[in-house]
Amino acid sequence: MEAAVIDPFVFRLAIFVLAIFVGYYVVWSVTPALHTPLMSVTNAISSVIIVGALIAAGPEEMSIAKIFGFAAIILAAVNIFGGFVVTQRMLQMFRKKK
Amino acid sequence: MAANLSAVAYLISGVLFIMALRGLSSPETARRGNYFGIAGMVIAIVTTILNPHVLGFDLIILGLGIGAVIGTVIALRIQMTAMPQLVAAFHSLVGLAAVLVASAALYAPESYGIGIAGQIKMASLVEMSLGAAVGAITFSGSIVAFAKLQGLVKGDPLVFPGQHWLNLLIGIVIVAIGVVFVLNETIPLFWLLVALSFLIGFLIILPIGGADMPVVVSMLNSYSGWAAAGIGFTLENTALIITGALVGSSGAILSYIMCRAMNRSFISVILGGFGGEAAAAVSGGRSDKSVRAGSADDAAFIMKNAGSVIIVPGYGLAVAQAQHVVREMADKLKEEGVTVRFAVHPVAGRMPGHMNVLLAEANVPYDEVFELDEINSDFSTTDVAFVIGANDVTNPAAKTDPQSPIYGMPILDVENSITVLFVKRSLSPGYAGVDNEVFYRDNTMMLFGDAKEMVEGVIRAL
Numbered sequence: 130m131e132a133a134v135i136d137p138f139v140f141r142l143a144i145f146v147l148a149i150f151v152g153y154y155v156v157w158s159v160t161p162a163l164h165t166p167l168m169s170v171t172n173a174i175s176s177v178i179i180v181g182a183l184i185a186a187g188p189e190e191m192s193i194a195k196i197f198g199f200a201a202i203i204l205a206a207v208n209i210f211g212g213f214v215v216t217q218r219m220l221q222m223f224r225k226k227k
Numbered sequence: 228m229a230a231n232l233s234a235v236a237y238l239i240s241g242v243l244f245i246m247a248l249r250g251l252s253s254p255e256t257a258r259r260g261n262y263f264g265i266a267g268m269v270i271a272i273v274t275t276i277l278n279p280h281v282l283g284f285d286l287i288i289l290g291l292g293i294g295a296v297i298g299t300v301i302a303l304r305i306q307m308t309a310m311p312q313l314v315a316a317f318h319s320l321v322g323l324a325a326v327l328v329a330s331a332a333l334y335a336p337e338s339y340g341i342g343i344a345g346q347i348k349m350a351s352l353v354e355m356s357l358g359a360a361v362g363a364i365t366f367s368g369s370i371v372a373f374a375k376l377q378g379l380v381k382g383d384p385l386v387f388p389g390q391h392w393l394n395l396l397i398g399i400v401i402v403a404i405g406v407v408f409v410l411n412e413t414i415p416l417f418w419l420l421v422a423l424s425f426l427i428g429f430l431i432i433l434p435i436g437g438a439d440m441p442v443v444v445s446m447l448n449s450y451s452g453w454a455a456a457g458i459g460f461t462l463e464n465t466a467l468i469i470t471g472a473l474v475g476s477s478g479a480i481l482s483y484i485m486c487r488a489m490n491r492s493f494i495s496v497i498l499g500g501f502g503g504e505a506a507a508a509v510s511g512g513r514s515d516k517s518v519r520a521g522s523a524d525d526a527a528f529i530m531k532n533a534g535s536v537i538i539v540p541g542y543g544l545a546v547a548q549a550q551h552v553v554r555e556m557a558d559k560l561k562e563e564g565v566t567v568r569f570a571v572h573p574v575a576g577r578m579p580g581h582m583n584v585l586l587a588e589a590n591v592p593y594d595e596v597f598e599l600d601e602i603n604s605d606f607s608t609t610d611v612a613f614v615i616g617a618n619d620v621t622n623p624a625a626k627t628d629p630q631s632p633i634y635g636m637p638i639l640d641v642e643n644s645i646t647v648l649f650v651k652r653s654l655s656p657g658y659a660g661v662d663n664e665v666f667y668r669d670n671t672m673m674l675f676g677d678a679k680e681m682v683e684g685v686i687r688a689l
Contacts, residue, residue, distance in 0.1 A: 141460060149472040153476045156477045161579070163580060164579035166580070167481070168481065169310070174474065175321050175451050176321055177466050177467055180275040184275060195335075208321055209298065218302065219587070223587045225254075
């Protein structure tokens with residue numbers, strides 16, 4: 130029998146599980162005053178799903194997948210720009226006592 | 228080699244996203260955190276565009292351009308009071324994007340290296356259907372949440388008999404269709420799966436009342452993360468897997484915090500119906516109690532002569548757009564030598580942290596704004612509690628009346644301060660439909676009227 134090869138899926142699963150734990154500890158350390166910016170920024174970063182849309186829209190020839198990709202790019206881009214800009218706007222407002 | 232390089236780039240992008248969230252631990256580091264997030268996104272997008280399979284740039288540039296314009300314009304124009312609706316709307320877009328990407332992977336698996344059409348790897352089909360189903364639920368659920376928050380549909384819970392059984396049945400059918408789809412890769416079944424997931428998203432959120440919206444918005448935040456993670460597995464993309472896990476756990480924690488702040492179990496929120504029956508059960512029986520009403524001049528006199536004032540803002544403040552005049556009033560009081568602080572309940576707005584943003588918008592320094600745990604014991608040593616547009620979160624029935632629908636909810640103990648000034652339009656109960664005994668206390672003075680006009684009156688009198 131050849132040397133045991135671990136399916137790359139298992140590595141990705143490991144990353145996923147560890148990232149859940151990282152998320153758990155990082156989010157508990159977020160100050161409650163910034164929970165709204167937390168939601169808007171998580172919303173912006175979850176739009177990194179755009180990478181899937183870019184690949185779908187990538188081929189030169191037209192296909193149904195390319196149209197799905199194009200639509201997903203628009204949606205994700207609205208979220209990315211909207212999410213980061215509105216987060217920045219909110220964070221600018223949080224000022225200390227002068 | 229190139230594949231390894233881009234894998235490393237995606238990993239860096241994932242790490243930058245973690246740092247973006249880490250920055251939010253304090254307002255000083257938060258702005259830098261946001262730049263980390265933007266950098267992570269730029270790295271992920273550039274890395275993907277450099278992928279040798281990406282050759283046609285016309286639609287990519289067009290799509291990015293359209294999205295950038297729409298997103299930026301909305302983000303710059305939106306009022307801070309409307310943040311909950313905006314976030315709900317954004318969640319729906321992530322959900323729909325997840326569905327679209329899953330469909331694209333199904334129709335063009337070669338692009339993603341997961342097999343050829345008709346012979347996609349089974350693991351990828353599982354991930355794809357999970358991502359699409361959760362994405363579809365996020366989409367339709369967020370649409371309903373948006374419509375309720377925006378006032379397009381009534382906030383009242385929509386309940387009908389057999390609702391939960393219907394949902395359960397649809398849920399089982401979705402799982403069954405999913406299994407058959409994964410085994411046979413039948414494209415029509417994929418669309419049926421998506422359609423039923425859309426439907427169940429509507430059905431899950433419709434029965435949930437307006438008072439539970441903070442939980443719903445957080446929950447949908449979580450769903451959008453899990454959908455992204457599912458797609459991340461299909462695309463074998465680390466950035467997407469890490470981000471999905473981060474967002475998923477973030478939303479779950481926020482849901483938990485909101486549930487705890489309302490003393491509601493997550494299950495009871497999901498089962499819905501809160502707000503409607505409660506309102507019917509607890510009306511009447513208060514006509515015999517007397518209240519002491521006061522004017523803006525009285526309030527100004529009392530607060531000017533006080534040593535310390537704690538302002539307790541609620542959602543009514545946001546509705547009346549009174550955050551700016553309240554800050555002006557606080558400034559005037561500070562000039563008079565009064566110590567002014569703000570006390571914010573976790574569910575004071577319509578989403579987690581909403582009230583803090585509204586106060587920050589009105590230039591209230593964040594070190595004058597305190598959370599429930601930080602300030603609650605100070606009410607007993609405070610001269611005046613100035614409650615404006617907050618009702619349920621100050622209601623002692625949460626501590627004393629086991630029959631009350633809000634029983635067990637942690638509240639701000641405003642009644643312990645020497646004088647309570649309660650700004651309210653009328654004696655009508657709050658969102659949860661519960662009468663507040665603070666109105667009838669001897670140390671309470673009711674200031675009847677519109678929150679904004681009342682505060683303006685106080686400012687004039689100061």
